[in-house]
Structure formats: C-alpha cells, structure tokens
Amino acid sequence: MNWYLQSSDHSDVAVSTRIRLARNLQGLKFNITKKEEREILEKKIKEGLYHIGYGLNYFKLKDMDDITKMSLVEKNLISPEFVLNKNETGSILINDEENICIMIGNEDHIEIQVFNSGLDLENTLNLSVEIDQKIEETLGYAISKKYGYLTACPNNVGTGLRASVMVHLPALSKTKNTKKVLETIHNFGINIRGVYGENTESTGDMYQISNQQTLGMTEQEIIQNLKVIVEKIMKQERQARKILAKDDISLEDLIDRSYGILKYCKKISSEETRNLLSNIKLGTDLGILEELTDLKVQKLYLYTKPANLQKFLGRQYESLERDMKRAEVIKQILEEKD
C-alpha cells in the first residue's frame, strides 16, 4: 500500500515524513536556462540515474496531463512551483509505491525525495542517503570542501537536506495555542509551512515542520534536532487533546456533527472537506469516532482533493459538479467494507 494511505505509531499527530536532498552535477551551470545545458543534464540523468534500481520510472512533466501532475502535488510528491515554473523542462523519476520521487531540473539539478508515513526520520534519511550515494558514484556532484554540497539557492548549501514532518494540530488550534507553539518553534530554527510548502496556508490544521539550517550541522544532527522539536509539538498537541476531551460532550458533538455532514452532504468544497476531516481524524485518533478506520480517513483525505478526486473517478469535472462528485466519493469510501 502507498505510504500516504498508511498510518503508524505517531500518525495521530505526525502524519508523514519527507527527506529531500538537493544536488547539482559538477561542471554544469546551476540554474539551467539554455537548451544545450538542459540536453547535457538529460543525457547525464539517462546515463547515471535510469538504472539505479528501486523500480523508478522516468516521466517528463510536459508529457503528463494536468490532473496527474496536480494529483502528485496534492500528494506532496512534487512542489507546485516545479509544475508552474518547470512544466516544459522538468522531469521526475518515481516508483510505483511513490515513496521515492526524484525531481530533475527544478531549482537544483537533482532533488532526491523519500517519503514515509508517521514520524520516521532515520529510515527515511537512510534510504535517501543510499540513493544519493548510488547517484554520486556514477555522476559527480558539485561539492565545496569548505561548505559541502553546493546548491542554486544558498539556503540549501551544505547538506542540501530538507527534512519535513507533516503534523496535524487540531487540539492546539481549538484551544487557540497554535500560534504560540509555532512561534516558539520558529525561534529554534525550524520552518513552519502550510501543506503545499512555502507561502501556503494551513488548511484543516495540517502543518509542515522542517529544518531551516542546512550548513554547519551533519545530516544526523539536523534530523535529531527536528525530531526533538516534533516530539515536543506532539506532546503539546496530545496534552491539548486531553484538555479538550475533558469537556467531552462539546468535542464529541463537534466530531459527530462533522461526520454527519460528511455522510449526508450532497455537495461539498475541498476546503470544507479538509476542515471536517480534521475533526474526523481527531475523533478517530481519540477513539471517539469508532465508525472509521485510519485507512478510510487517509483515503478520504486523498481522494477528496480536487485532482485525486478526478483521478479516482477517471474523468474531469467542472467545479460545482466536482463538489457533488466529492460528496458521492465520500459516501462511497464511508460505506466501503474494510
């Protein structure tokens, strides 16, 4: 099963983990704009990357239809900026499990990404490093003895590592503590972003927590530092849930009403769905809502996003029609046998 449909020990708060390593090839201009440079990059990728294993398949963005590309963005496998800015030139290497997705020709030449459900920075980093080493063996990277890996944007220089954990903070939100907690974290050199990365708003109380610093620390130090912070957030979120659960009936009422609306609505927007699902996930994680399994909650999250909804249904729909189809898909998933 794909990682994004799975749940694990900490997925009540830490929904998923992502490691990204930004790499650039030696002897090639960093921000590629010219056709000849792009052709060199493509040739090198073909020679050095196609055959590293992991069941990776190569796709050019321009050959993919818009819904497929957007469905990958919704799964956080590629960034919205990549599709927006590199649609004509970018490409990806992705496996069927979709836990490995390498973006090629984005800001940096190669961005290795590995994903996992729950909080699992170590294993996710290990696989990334393994892939990274295989690539390095065949293709030489641009490295500075002083700084480490060189990148197009100085923010990534050094390790080129961005470790992110997606966290669900409904109780901190309902107790009006999100801002306070996230501001404190920011002071520890940690970035907080919405679901789709930089400059995006949080919907449904989901936040991406990631390291700011890539230089002057080892990869292990970076993920340990992030892990400590994520564990602090998890603790605070779980404490807030306990406080909420004391005023049992209001929380139950909110959760069960959200379930009732999802179950009976005849049309629903993506945003309302996300907000109701936030309550539903909280209810399932707290054992208040017994009607649902983790798998169903994950399916609801995925297949109600606009592009994945259309992927699921196998065709395109206009906006209003999509809101109706979304209500149908929700009912279908709710009624599925486990």
Next chain:
Amino acid sequence: MNWYLQSSDHSDVAVSTRIRLARNLQGLKFNITKKEEREILEKKIKEGLYHIGYGLNYFKLKDMDDITKMSLVEKNLISPEFVLNKNETGSILINDEENICIMIGNEDHIEIQVFNSGLDLENTLNLSVEIDQKIEETLGYAISKKYGYLTACPNNVGTGLRASVMVHLPALSKTKNTKKVLETIHNFGINIRGVYGENTESTGDMYQISNQQTLGMTEQEIIQNLKVIVEKIMKQERQARKILAKDDISLEDLIDRSYGILKYCKKISSEETRNLLSNIKLGTDLGILEELTDLKVQKLYLYTKPANLQKFLGRQYESLERDMKRAEVIKQILEEKD
C-alpha cells in the same frame, strides 16, 4: 392519536387549525380581580361546564407543575400570558385527546378552544359552536343586541372568534419572500404572529395566521375569509418550493445536511433544532427525505421542545444537560420503528 401528532391533506404548509371563542358570563364583572367574583365564576363553571361531556377534565393552574403547564404552552393549548398572569387563579378544562381546551379566568371568563391538524376551519368551528351552545344553555352569556358577544378587550367583541392557522413557510423564507407575502396579507385584515402568539418571533419558519376582525361579520364569513388567505399563502409557498426544487442539489444538500446534524449531534439547542426541523419537514413534504415519516417529524417537533422533552423523559434537566438529552431523544425517535 393527538391532533398535534397527526398530519392531513394540507399539512405540508398548513400545519394546524385552531378556533377560539371568547365568552363572558352575564352579571359578572369582566376582568375579575376580586376573590368573591372569582368564587362566583368557579361555582358557575362547576355547575354549568363540568358536565357537558367530551371527556373534559378540570385542572387549576396552581395545582399543575411548571413543566406540565409549559408543555401545554408548547402545544399551543394555552397561551404563555395565561400561565404568567393567571397562574394563581386560572383553570382549564381539557380532554385526553387535547383537541378541546377551555381556558377559564383568562382575559375573558371562558375561552373555548378547539384544535385540528392541517387546514380544517369548518369542522373545527362546528365543534366549537356545538360546545359553545351547550355552555350557553346552562350559563347565560353577556351579549349586546347591537354588538354581539361582549369581551374584556374590544378587539374580540362581536363573534368573539379568533380562527388561527399555523403555516410552515420555509421556501418563502429561503427565497426571501416571506416579508412581502406577509405584508400583503396583513393589508387584508389578517394577523401574523410567531408560534406562541402575540409579540413572539417566528422560529423555524412557522407563523400563526389569524383574523383581526371579530365584529360586523358572521363566523362563517370570518373563516371563509381566512381560508381564502391561507389558500393563497399555501399556493405561494408551494410555488416557491417548486422554484427551490429546480436548483435541486442545493436544496437536497441543505436538507440532507440538516438530517445528518440532527442524527449525529451530541447536544443541540431548542432553537437550532427548530431551524433544522424546518428543513427536515420541507424535505419530507417534498419527498426529498425518504428516511422520515410525517409522524416522526411531528414527534421531533413536539418532544424536542424544552418542557415536552422533560415530560417525555419523565424528569427535569438543567439547560446543558437538556441539550444533550434533546440529542438523545432525536436519535431515539429517528431510530423508532414506525
């Protein structure tokens, strides 16, 4: 079954019919304030009213507990003012079916009330007149040859007749036409009031439509006039429903969401219940909501009102607890076998 749990031909819009005849005994002061006068009234009632049949039972307000009195107010069997102002001195004659309820010692000495489900002014008037004649035979009324029946308030002089029809106007409300329609009606000498009579607001799109004029017209003319107006309102409401039903999915969505919330909430206020039930009744009447029968809708209306909720449960509850109990009773009624 009690009239207020029944439905009939026109109850999609005209929910119920009430006839009230205001009468005063001859030789007795109109607005009774003194103990001696009250004793005379009581004695006369005892002699002339106890034995007219119809299974009527006599209760003094001061002997009834508050919840029972409020439950009668909620059923519109007695007015809130009667309980408020005449709690120490007023009394009622009521039968088990509760389609006859005579208020004694209210504004007027005797206020005969007869009730029916749906729109049925003729039969309701006929029964009122029959009861009225029986009382008149044994107790003499205060009558003026010029004006007709004399009453404490000049508004009721003449026939002493107030005919009311309770109408449900959700579609006029949703299409923002309620005000226009009701203002037009007001110009035809018709009163529009909230559910609990004068100076009360409408909740859940329920309105009491009644005659203003009691003088210079026969009883038959009064009810014919009211009937014409109610039929006009019914026509306009039904037209508005057709228009709403054209934008099928929005209406279905609203109705089904209301059902989902009622079914899954863990606590709910009386007012929210009334507003959701307005959608539910509309959905049932239009055949959109097939989960519910008319009887269940009527039960939901009745047993979610604060006092009747507590009557139904057989004990008193504090406000928050009551909101939780209301949610339980709703679930119970929804799950009942027909």
